[in-house]
Amino acid sequence: MSVRVVARIRPLLEKELDKDVIVHADRVDDGKPLTLVKIPSPKNGAEEFSFAFNSVYEQATSQEALFTAEVAPHMKALFQGLDVTIFAYGVTGTGKTHTMRGGLRLAERGVIPRLLSNVFRRGKKMMKDTDGATTVAVALSYYEIYNDKVYDLLEPPEKRTPAGLPLREKDGKTMVVGLSERCCEDLKDFEKLYIEANNNRVTASTKLNAHSSRSHAILRVKVTQTTGDMVKESTASAIDLAGSEDNRRTDNGKERLVESAAINKSLFVLSQCIDAISRGDKRIPYRESKMTRILSLGQNNGITIMILNLAPIRSYHLDTLSSLNVSSRAKRIEVREIENEIVYKQAPRTNSGLGGAHMQRQPLRPLNNAHNVHTGALAAKAADKAEKAEKPDKPVKLFAVYTDKKPAAVVAARTIPAPAAANTSLPRQPLQSKSPSETSDTLPRPSKLARPTAQSLLRPPQPITTTQISITPSQIEAMVEKKVAEILASRAAAEAEAAAAAAPQPTTTTTITEPTPTATTTTAGTTTQPEISDEVQRRLEALERRIDSESRSDDSRSEGLRFLLQARQAKERGDEEGALRFYERALPFFPGQAKLLGKIERLRVKLGIQRKAERKGRGKKNRATSGDEEYQEGTEADIDEDEREDDHVVAGRSPARGKGASKKRAPKGGKVFEEEEFDGPASPRARQLLEIVNSRDLVLIKGLHGFGAKKAQDLVDCLTLRGDGASWRVESLAQLRMLPGMGGRTVERACEGLVVAPV
Numbered sequence: 001m002s003v004r005v006v007a008r009i010r011p012l013l014e015k016e017l018d019k020d021v022i023v024h025a026d027r028v029d030d031g032k033p034l035t036l037v038k039i040p041s042p043k044n045g046a047e048e049f050s051f052a053f054n055s056v057y058e059q060a061t062s063q064e065a066l067f068t069a070e071v072a073p074h075m076k077a078l079f080q081g082l083d084v085t086i087f088a089y090g091v092t093g094t095g096k097t098h099t100m101r102g103g104l105r106l107a108e109r110g111v112i113p114r115l116l117s118n119v120f121r122r123g124k125k126m127m128k129d130t131d132g133a134t135t136v137a138v139a140l141s142y143y144e145i146y147n148d149k150v151y152d153l154l155e156p157p158e159k160r161t162p163a164g165l166p167l168r169e170k171d172g173k174t175m176v177v178g179l180s181e182r183c184c185e186d187l188k189d190f191e192k193l194y195i196e197a198n199n200n201r202v203t204a205s206t207k208l209n210a211h212s213s214r215s216h217a218i219l220r221v222k223v224t225q226t227t228g229d230m231v232k233e234s235t236a237s238a239i240d241l242a243g244s245e246d247n248r249r250t251d252n253g254k255e256r257l258v259e260s261a262a263i264n265k266s267l268f269v270l271s272q273c274i275d276a277i278s279r280g281d282k283r284i285p286y287r288e289s290k291m292t293r294i295l296s297l298g299q300n301n302g303i304t305i306m307i308l309n310l311a312p313i314r315s316y317h318l319d320t321l322s323s324l325n326v327s328s329r330a331k332r333i334e335v336r337e338i339e340n341e342i343v344y345k346q347a348p349r350t351n352s353g354l355g356g357a358h359m360q361r362q363p364l365r366p367l368n369n370a371h372n373v374h375t376g377a378l379a380a381k382a383a384d385k386a387e388k389a390e391k392p393d394k395p396v397k398l399f400a401v402y403t404d405k406k407p408a409a410v411v412a413a414r415t416i417p418a419p420a421a422a423n424t425s426l427p428r429q430p431l432q433s434k435s436p437s438e439t440s441d442t443l444p445r446p447s448k449l450a451r452p453t454a455q456s457l458l459r460p461p462q463p464i465t466t467t468q469i470s471i472t473p474s475q476i477e478a479m480v481e482k483k484v485a486e487i488l489a490s491r492a493a494a495e496a497e498a499a500a501a502a503a504p505q506p507t508t509t510t511t512i513t514e515p516t517p518t519a520t521t522t523t524a525g526t527t528t529q530p531e532i533s534d535e536v537q538r539r540l541e542a543l544e545r546r547i548d549s550e551s552r553s554d555d556s557r558s559e560g561l562r563f564l565l566q567a568r569q570a571k572e573r574g575d576e577e578g579a580l581r582f583y584e585r586a587l588p589f590f591p592g593q594a595k596l597l598g599k600i601e602r603l604r605v606k607l608g609i610q611r612k613a614e615r616k617g618r619g620k621k622n623r624a625t626s627g628d629e630e631y632q633e634g635t636e637a638d639i640d641e642d643e644r645e646d647d648h649v650v651a652g653r654s655p656a657r658g659k660g661a662s663k664k665r666a667p668k669g670g671k672v673f674e675e676e677e678f679d680g681p682a683s684p685r686a687r688q689l690l691e692i693v694n695s696r697d698l699v700l701i702k703g704l705h706g707f708g709a710k711k712a713q714d715l716v717d718c719l720t721l722r723g724d725g726a727s728w729r730v731e732s733l734a735q736l737r738m739l740p741g742m743g744g745r746t747v748e749r750a751c752e753g754l755v756v757a758p759v
């Protein structure tokens with residue numbers, strides 16, 4: 001199923017006039033529902049553009065009507081185990097926060113409080129209908145992404161660290177490490193938490209909106225249904241994106257401009273993701289911003305609803321066209337409606353507690369078992385198969401990383417229900433407590449998550465009988481290697497992950513679960529899956545730790561890149577001292593980087609700041625000189641401000657090049673691009689330049705080599721006028737050269753300024 005995209009036109013605000021209204025809802029035919037948004041061409045008012053959506057809501061639409069039509073129908077699916085994501089998108093001041101949060105009065109309450117009210121009501125009904133056999137727990141996490149950093153809104157601002165919380169991919173989902181989660185008993189509980197948390201959100205006044213959200217806010221509502229020892233978990237996410245804005249209209253000051261750049265960049269990346277998915281590209285640039293990583297549009301399973309908020313008046317004309325363009329393409333994104341797996345409760349592991357809504361750590365499992373892999377149809381098929389084979393009732397264990405050495409009675413004791421909702425806000429505990437010497441005497445080791453058949457879900461779980469098995473060192477090696485490959489592969493490429501998830505998922509897999517002559521035994525007709533020795537367990541844990549630390553280093557790298565970006569922005573503002581400060585702050589993240597050292601050195605010289613080495617006298621002169629030499633040489637590992645992990649081509653001005661660097665990048669004759677970039681097939685660099693130009697994003701265009709504010713502005717105006725609105729695109733560098741104010745040299749320089757990232 002596709003992402004559902006609906007548009008909502010807000011009513012006129014005070015001081016807005018009827019005569020300025022240019023956006024209308026319309027229908028394809030009389031008697032059909034409203035599905036079209038109509039807006040005149042900015043160039044020729046007599047001409048009208050029409051954009052089709054799944055549904056369109058007029059100015060007069062009430063909060064209740066929107067919720068009833070768009071969100072309430074999916075509440076049942078949420079309780080069936082599907083994740084539901086609702087996000088509001090649009091220009092600043094168009095009503096996103098009003099739609100998602102709304103006002104305090106009953107009629108003005110937005111999607112979020114209504115969603116919570118619905119969840120509590122359903123939960124209570126379910127408990128009542130099952131005479132308490134099923135319990136429903138609701139837990140919230142709430143965070144914002146501000147200037148591409150993640151902050152927990154349920155924690156007071158004093159607790160924020162400058163770097164924010166890191167992200168991590170796990171089981172195909174992006175999670176925030178260290179995020180707190182609060183249990184919520186009822187609507188009152190929620191409201192208290194929510195109001196308090198919203199006070200922590202970064203908002204500020206812009207000319208367009210007195211309370212503009214300067215951050216993307218993400219509320220996650222985790223619903224946990226427990227029946228006996230079966231646990232079904234699903235999450236509703238409500239996302240209020242910050243508004244894209246045109247800085248010409250906002251009168252933003254310096255700080256607001258930095259925020260705005262971050263907001264616009266993440267929204268630009270979102271639009272790039274939407275474009276890439278709708279074009280069917282293999283590579284989707286999710287990782288370019290934290291917001292797109294978290295939103296994972298088209299990657300996440302479940303139901304996704306995008307609400308496009310629109311202002312009806314002329315002063316938003318071009319912005320409205322641009323957001324209509326983006327969101328109408330989002331309709332083409334396919335999402336898989338796949339329920340979350342039911343899991344069996346297990347005794348809490350002592351090393352749990354990375355924190356966050358999804359952060360209960362579990363033993364490493366095969367990837368195809370770690371995703372939401374079974375549809376209702378598959379589950380039914382599995383049940384059918386199980387019945388036909390007259391297999392025993394107990395759940396089939398697909399993968400286990402612990403050796404059960406306890407007698408069956410002890411194993412059975414593990415099925416005693418664990419506390420319903422573990423508070424995952426605790427800091428992460430070291431893993432050492434899992435060593436057998438510390439746990440085996442007093443605590444039984446936690447049981448594994450077993451993948452149940454649908455048949456088995458209907459019956460009480462049986463104790464699992466296991467036997468000690470032996471595995472050779474080479475088998476262990478093979479298992480660990482396979483696991484490493486699986487995990488690294490899952491992180492390596494979004495496309496590989498999407499392809500793997502889209503492919504039919506086998507119900508049993510991996511060498512670990514495959515019975516081998518030594519690993520499988522039969523006891524009283526019950527086939528047990530192979531168990532894994534403590535040694536494997538230890539190695540898998542070491543692996544987990546390695547992956548953890550790798551993902552942390554990813555985050556610190558992006559932190560460093562952020563400083564580089566800030567340095568570049570400062571440089572462009574002419575604030576060389578600021579630029580120097582940011583370069584220096586970036587240095588610890590890229591120790592010894594020749595190019596970075598060179599930049600720092602040159603700025604210091606320019607600003608007349610004496611180098612430490614010079615101050616300390618001759619004796620140390622050599623060391624300082626070697627720094628210079630390093631810069632002159634350039635190295636393979638040089639870092640550019642705009643470097644991005646996943647991209648082949650990176651936007652932005654290329655940093656000043658040392659001899660070595662220019663040698664590397666520029667062909668003879670000083671040209672860093674090939675002639676074909678102008679007339680022949682578009683090179684990656686040319687495509688990147690065209691993408692930036694076609695984005696009409698002033699901040700990005702201003703970042704191009706040789707572009708100042710005026711040239712960028714002229715180009716955006718020219719594109720808008722030239723092509724009857726936001727849909728017209730410059731298709732080639734030759735075409736770009738022909739635009740007024742461009743010319744060969746300008747395009748050439750802009751192209752030169754783009755840095756081709758190493759492949």
Ligand SMILES: Nc1ncnc2c1ncn2[C@@H]1O[C@H](COP(=O)(O)OP(=O)(O)OP(=O)(O)O)[C@@H](O)[C@H]1O
Pocket residue numbers: 009010011013090091092093094095096097098099209211212213214241242243244309
């Ligand atoms: N459907 C609506 N009915 C009544 N008032 C609305 C509606 N939509 C928006 N508004 C009003 O419009 C103004 C701007 O709305 P809001 O703050 O929700 O915009 P926004 O898109 O979230 O802006 P930003 O991105 O800057 O945070 C607010 O005063 C809000 O009350």
